[in-house]
Amino acid sequence: MTKYDIIGATGCTTGIAHTYMAKKALEEAAKEKGLSYKFEAHGRMGVENELTPEEIKEAGAVVVASDKDVDAERFDGKPMVNVPVARAIKDAGKLIDEAMAAKPAEKKGNEEDYGTGENVSDYIAAPDSGTGLGFTLYRALMNGVSDMLPFVVGGGVLIALSLLWGINSADPKSAEYNQIAFYMHSIGTTAFSMMVPMLAGGIARSISSPALVGGIAGGLIATAGGTGFLGGIVAGFAAGYIFLGLTKLMSVIPKNFNGIKAIFLLPVLGTLVTGFLIYWISSPMKFVNEGMVNFLEGFQDSSPIVLGIIMGCMCAFDMGGPVNKAASLVALALLAKGNYFFIAGFSAACIAPPLITGIATTVFHKYYTVGERNAGLVNYLLGSTHITEGAIPFVVEDPIRNMPIMMLGSSIAASLTYLFRVQVPAPAGAFLVLPIVVHPFLWLLAIFTGAIIGGLLLGAVRKHRVVTGKKVIPGYVPEKGVAQKA
Amino acid sequence: MSDEEFPMSENDVYLTQSKSQRDLFEYLASMNVEKGYADDDKAVVDAFLKREAETSTGMFDGIAIPHAISPHIKESRIMVVKNAVPIPWETFDDKDVIVAIAFLIPEQGSQEHLSLLSRVAEKLVDEDNRHTLLNLETSQEIYHWVTGK
Numbered sequence: 001m002t003k004y005d006i007i008g009a010t011g012c013t014t015g016i017a018h019t020y021m022a023k024k025a026l027e028e029a030a031k032e033k034g035l036s037y038k039f040e041a042h043g044r045m046g047v048e049n050e051l052t053p054e055e056i057k058e059a060g061a062v063v064v065a066s067d068k069d070v071d072a073e074r075f076d077g078k079p080m081v082n083v084p085v086a087r088a089i090k091d092a093g094k095l096i097d098e099a100m101a102a103k104p105a106e107k108k109g110n111e112e113d114y115g116t117g118e119n120v121s122d123y124i125a126a127p128d129s130g131t132g133l134g135f136t137l138y139r140a141l142m143n144g145v146s147d148m149l150p151f152v153v154g155g156g157v158l159i160a161l162s163l164l165w166g167i168n169s170a171d172p173k174s175a176e177y178n179q180i181a182f183y184m185h186s187i188g189t190t191a192f193s194m195m196v197p198m199l200a201g202g203i204a205r206s207i208s209s210p211a212l213v214g215g216i217a218g219g220l221i222a223t224a225g226g227t228g229f230l231g232g233i234v235a236g237f238a239a240g241y242i243f244l245g246l247t248k249l250m251s252v253i254p255k256n257f258n259g260i261k262a263i264f265l266l267p268v269l270g271t272l273v274t275g276f277l278i279y280w281i282s283s284p285m286k287f288v289n290e291g292m293v294n295f296l297e298g299f300q301d302s303s304p305i306v307l308g309i310i311m312g313c314m315c316a317f318d319m320g321g322p323v324n325k326a327a328s329l330v331a332l333a334l335l336a337k338g339n340y341f342f343i344a345g346f347s348a349a350c351i352a353p354p355l356i357t358g359i360a361t362t363v364f365h366k367y368y369t370v371g372e373r374n375a376g377l378v379n380y381l382l383g384s385t386h387i388t389e390g391a392i393p394f395v396v397e398d399p400i401r402n403m404p405i406m407m408l409g410s411s412i413a414a415s416l417t418y419l420f421r422v423q424v425p426a427p428a429g430a431f432l433v434l435p436i437v438v439h440p441f442l443w444l445l446a447i448f449t450g451a452i453i454g455g456l457l458l459g460a461v462r463k464h465r466v467v468t469g470k471k472v473i474p475g476y477v478p479e480k481g482v483a484q485k486a
Numbered sequence: 487m488s489d490e491e492f493p494m495s496e497n498d499v500y501l502t503q504s505k506s507q508r509d510l511f512e513y514l515a516s517m518n519v520e521k522g523y524a525d526d527d528k529a530v531v532d533a534f535l536k537r538e539a540e541t542s543t544g545m546f547d548g549i550a551i552p553h554a555i556s557p558h559i560k561e562s563r564i565m566v567v568k569n570a571v572p573i574p575w576e577t578f579d580d581k582d583v584i585v586a587i588a589f590l591i592p593e594q595g596s597q598e599h600l601s602l603l604s605r606v607a608e609k610l611v612d613e614d615n616r617h618t619l620l621n622l623e624t625s626q627e628i629y630h631w632v633t634g635k
Binding site: 014017020024045 | 541543545578601603610611
């Protein structure tokens with residue numbers, strides 16, 4: 001790819017004459033100075049000679065000469081001049097000199113768009129800019145993740161802390177029962193149970209702001225239907241587009257009824273349609289769950305490696321969804337029959353994903369936002385207490401790449417656990433039950449081997465995306481050498 | 487230049503005696519209507535003036551590129567006026583205008599010639615090109631300069 005010394009964009013209200021004269025004048029001036037250049041023209045027929053995000057990232061300086069909006073925010077952070085189109089026709093050469101001498105423009109809108117990590121909602125960085133469906137979907141996911149994360153952290157940490165009184169301390173029937181632990185556990189569980197509805201709500205309102213109610217309702221129905229976070233994602237997008245569609249349909253209703261549309265018709269109809277759809281989609285979940293139970297039972301006597309891979313993939317695939325639940329059911333059933341081996345691998349596969357995110361954000365910290373780093377630290381705690389869901393925000397952020405990495409890490413942890421013949425005689429206590437685990441150190445070795453391999457991969461993938469400009473992290477300045485190679 | 491038919495003929499060059507910008511626009515508009523490029527001369531004049539009110543289309547060396555976008559314009563067209571005397575006009579170098587290259591742009595419909603209009607505008611960026619144009623005397627020469635034919 002060519003690295004341009006000077007780039008820019010020109011535009012005028014008519015888009016016939018001045019746009020192109022300015023572009024030509026800038027090109028001639030750059031040529032005269034012996035600079036490499038590329039200027040984009042925003043004409044009446046559309047954008048010509050369009051700059052790619054990579055070209056912008058690599059470019060030396062920017063001249064924006066326009067009387068209309070040419071998305072100049074794309075150039076934030078670059079040495080730039082921004083002037084009316086006529087100035088470029090008049091003295092293009094001087095403008096280029098000014099641009100190259102300019103200090104990099106402040107990244108405006110930084111806090112709004114990417115977050116500084118100081119605000120609760122700034123957990124995940126948004127991409128720098130973009131248009132089209134892909135960007136809309138990505139932004140919706142990121143919005144869902146940032147709405148969900150405080151529930152994962154708040155709820156998860158309260159549950160984890162309550163377990164310090166003993167893994168049954170919240171159960172009034174248990175000898176370990178403790179009132180403080182009970183309240184912490186039930187408050188934590190309540191907040192935690194809102195995780196998927198918040199994900200759905202955040203996605204929905206990013207697509208259409210009145211769709212929050214449809215997203216939350218759909219998310220709650222999906223949760224009750226046992227679909228896990230994948231069902232929540234579906235519910236969020238469904239609600240967003242259903243509300244968007246209804247808004248369009250209702251535009252035929254006369255304007256006098258605008259009030260009633262917004263506060264009555266849309267919430268009632270939108271929620272009804274979304275709710276029905278999610279009920280309909282969730283209904284087969286029971287069968288998915290039963291099918292997976294039968295499938296897994298059929299494999300319970302396979303080789304440790306095969307069983308470990310199946311267990312790892314099931315647990316890390318939907319993290320609390322029907323597939324993960326199936327693994328949990330089988331593990332608990334076998335535990336009740338006195339099989340302490342099977343559940344050890346299950347636990348390992350559930351503990352690994354949050355640890356993977358912790359390791360990735362620790363080792364590759366500069367490629368993560370402040371919010372993600374904090375979430376990664378909390379995930380050490382959530383992983384240690386069998387709260388797999390802590391990893392969900394990191395999967396939702398880039399599911400296609402990150403989900404397989406989680407599955408790999410969990411598979412390694414589970415396979416090694418089975419190979420080492422570890423026995424765990426308790427459900428879901430994670431590291432809190434280490435004292436009663438048979439081969440506790442081998443178990444830790446198995447889990448951390450999977451978590452470290454997964455964590456390094458997760459971080460390396462993120463690093464690649466940041467270095468190549470596919471992901472923007474506030475405050476991250478690419479090193480020149482690295483950026484050029486990429 | 488491409489084989490595409492240029493939105494201009496030799497008859498679209500006028501040697502005029504206008505005294506003001508408005509004079510010139512009124513003359514151009516009446517010619518447009520006469521030749522069937524537009525159907526309402528007042529609307530075309532208003533369109534030219536509206537564009538000038540946004541920012542002047544005056545360039546350098548006594549050249550301007552007024553343009554009009556209007557639903558009353560039926561096809562994109564280039565018309566060139568060379569005036570006998572300089573007309574007061576806001577330009578980059580404060581020189582009054584002698585040559586106006588006017589662009590007529592339909593609001594909707596056929597946009598096929600628009601890129602050719604843009605190429606003509608680009609030519610004016612070059613100082614030598616401008617000086618050549620100013621020294622041309624006949625309609626035929628001016629027509630060849632604009633179209634490159």
